[in-house]
Amino acid sequence: MNAEDVVELYALLLEHGVQIWIDGGWGIDALLEQRTRPHKDLDAFVAFEDLPTLTAVLGQQGFVLKEIWSENHWHQHNEPVQLIGRDDHAGEVATAFVLKDSLGREIDIHVMYIDEHSAGTPAWDCNVSFSPGALQGHGVIAGMPVRCLSAAMHMRTHTGYELQDKDVQDLRRLQERFGMDYPE
Numbered sequence: 498m499n500a501e502d503v504v505e506l507y508a509l510l511l512e513h514g515v516q517i518w519i520d521g522g523w524g525i526d527a528l529l530e531q532r533t534r535p536h537k538d539l540d541a542f543v544a545f546e547d548l549p550t551l552t553a554v555l556g557q558q559g560f561v562l563k564e565i566w567s568e569n570h571w572h573q574h575n576e577p578v579q580l581i582g583r584d585d586h587a588g589e590v591a592t593a594f595v596l597k598d599s600l601g602r603e604i605d606i607h608v609m610y611i612d613e614h615s616a617g618t619p620a621w622d623c624n625v626s627f628s629p630g631a632l633q634g635h636g637v638i639a640g641m642p643v644r645c646l647s648a649a650m651h652m653r654t655h656t657g658y659e660l661q662d663k664d665v666q667d668l669r670r671l672q673e674r675f676g677m678d679y680p681e
Contacts, residue, residue, distance in 0.1 A: 498523075498539050500532060500639035502602050506539065507643055509558070515551050516544035516611065517644065518632055520654070524645040525667045527636025529674055534663060538595070538603035542632075542646075544611045545572070545620055548590055551606070552579040559598045566593035568622040572608075592620035625654065648675040 503523055510517050519527055521540030526532050543551055556579045565581075571589040574582075581591040592608040609617035609627060617627035631650035636643055646654070648671050655664055668679055 498536050498602055503539050504639045504641045504643075506555075506558075506602075506604065507638075508641065510543075510551060510554060513550050513554050515547040515554070517547075517551075518542045518634070519636070519638070519643050519645040520607075520651075521605070522663070522667065523638065524634070524636070525651055525671060527638050527643050527645045528634060528648050528651070529670055530637045532638075533670060534666070538605050540605045540607075542607050542609050542617065542627075545574075545592070545608050546611075548574060548578045548581070548608065549576040552581060552596075555596055555604070556580055560596040560602075560604070561598070562594060563597040563603065564595040565591045566595070566621070569593040570621050572620055593622075648677055652677055652679070
């Protein structure tokens with residue numbers, strides 16, 4: 498996934514009112530305001546209430562469901578949701594999934610409930626909570642301002658699993674730029 502694709506998809510979703518925060522490698526690059534390495538996909542968090550719009554917009558762009566993650570939880574949604582709904586359980590939608598288009602672009606989505614204080618509660622199997630500050634990161638990708646996780650939250654989400662070399666390098670860059678300690 499290149500920077501132009503990220504900006505195009507991000508802008509399209511914002512234009513349709515989808516609350517989206519960029520995560521993962523692109524989120525870290527956004528905070529650093531430079532591309533530091535190649536990225537196979539776009540990792541993002543979205544608000545649960547925006548799932549019908551997200552899937553309709555991306556479906557119109559040719560995206561289809563590639564994968565539902567093992568940490569997925571199925572949740573009832575009051576509106577019809579394309580691509581990620583379960584046919585045999587009316588109204589249930591996935592909350593941790595990957596969409597892919599014919600160009601090979603992938604979007605890895607994890608869904609959150611956003612409360613009145615702008616804090617996020619994961620809808621998937623996750624024991625991390627996202628304080629309002631965690632969702633107030635701002636960065637730049639290809640000259641476009643984007644919302645992303647804060648640097649501190651990026652550090653926190655890189656725990657609990659064995660990090661790849663690219664993840665360790667991402668954390669080093671955040672530490673150098675923002676003076677943050679590594680998570681345990």
